[in-house]
Amino acid sequence: MGVHMELRLYDTLTKEKRPFVPLDPKNVRMYVCGPTVYDFAHIGNARPVIVFDVLFRLLRHLYGEAHVKYVRNITDVDDKINDRAARDFPGLPLNEAIRKVTEETGRQFHADVDALQALRPSVEPRATEHIGEMREIIEKLVAGGFAYVAEDHVLFSPQAMNAANSELPRYGALSKRSLDEMIAGARVDVAPYKRDATDFVLWKPSKPGEPSWPSPAGIEVQGRPGWHVECSAMAWKHLGTHFDIHGGGIDLVFPHHENEVAQSCCAFHQSRMANYWMHNGFLQVESEKMSKSLGNFVTIRDLLADWPGEVLRLNMLKTHYRSPIDWTMKSLEESAKTLDDWYRFAADVTPGKPAASVIEPLLDDLNTPQTIAALHGLRNSSDASGLSASLRLLGFLSESAAQWEGRKRQASGVDAGEIDRLIAERAAARARKDFKESDRIRDELAAKGVVLKDGKDADGKPMTTWELA
Ligand code: AMP
Ligand code: ZN
Secondary structure, three states: OOOOOOOEEEEOOOOEEEEOOOOOOOOEEEEEOOOEOOOOOEOOOHHHHHHHHHHHHHHHHHHOHHHEEEEEOEEOOOHHHHHHHHHHOOOOOHHHHHHHHHHHHHHHHHHHHHHOOOOOOOEOOEHHHOHHHHHHHHHHHHHOOOEEEEOOEEEEOHHHHHHOOOOOOOOOOOOOOOHHHHHHHOOOOOOOOOOOOOOEEEEEEOOOOOOOEOOOOOOOOOEEEOHHHHHHHHHHHHHOOOEEEEEEEHHHHHHHHHHHHHHHHHHHOOOOOEEEEEEEOOEEEOOEOOOOOOOOOOEHHHHHHHOOHHHHHHHHHOOOOOOOEEEOHHHHHHHHHHHHHHHHHHOOOOOOOOOHHHHHHHHEOOOHHHHHHHHHHHHHOOOHHHHHHHHHHOOOOOOOHHHHHHHHHHHOOOOHHHHHHHHHHHHHHHHOOOHHHHHHHHHHHHHOOEEEEEEEOOOOOEEEEEEEO
């Protein structure tokens, strides 16, 4: 790698690409908002997982594995979790039901993202294990005059933040919204205990049966945290008050990330929480917004039934992370063909060094479409060892070429022995001129996605080979 190549990242806050300068190159720190665990993750959720995994791998490549810390939380306190628990386990006490839901969903999430070849983050904190830190932040905010108690809630006041005469950032700076606009656009049915319509919840009382913890700020009833303060607390605990990169999907910019910055900067009296704010664009399916009501809602698990995880991974990286992505069957089929070819050509080859042509576009704000073009370039110039190393750097080629082929057969629901037996039966049927039976066998295999090709072997004898459609 040339000495002049430097990593540049786009920052949502400043709306520009800047050279990435870590606060401490021996301890590069990144926080990404993780899943709320109540159901199978959908393919849109896979986008930040894959995008920030590529960044994690690139940072490890640049700064050394031991010098990068990646934190992705698990949100295990949420109304959606409570609803799910009550619905799925009506006979159990709510707390037990909630534990069942979050443990099971957490396991499913891990299995899915492992299959996508995403490395596990350095730390995966759970919100329920950081209630103490949340209370501490809330106490600091109340003491500093940025938050207040009302009807057993604690509320954060963006007005108080923007009125403070200090080095604090302006509330609204990240999402480019002014507080006046937000007030004008506020709904009419604002909760009566809020002083201003834009105030948001840091802590609220728990209803009977809901998970609950001792409250901060002198509140006597038990309560539970708001969503935004969870991430401020987990980022603080594991990365300190100020770190390098904070990421997530574009939908999180407002209110989630705006509120995280507000909480963290006001609690710790600082001008920034993270130096680079990175957001992936949204994913839609076959040109439509993914939704349960449209019936085009696809889970990672559904897709893994039909495609190896690496195909989903490659397909995701074909689009630049900040652009919207249209997830289509056609594109998936092309990604599968590309990987078939790369596996045959490079999977069993001793890897050399990742090619500069592959790394350079990554350094330019993760330009993965350009990176993929460079991978095709290595293939076309027959650089198998360069392709092998480059693909491995990006989280591909986790299997041998033979395993890859074998898995494809399994995925199609047929096993090779069974196919060979049917081909032999068909040959026998043809030999006795029972064409009805021979056609039946051909159709049976076709229904399983197996296409037969009749030819001749080297001695001119009839021979049938097969491939997957
Ligand atoms: P959630 O569990 O809804 O909080 O989402 C977890 C992560 O997935 C967040 O970073 C979201 O921004 C991201 N996400 C959710 N839906 C999509 C989508 N359709 N496309 C891209 N990212 C998404
Ligand atoms: Zn978050």
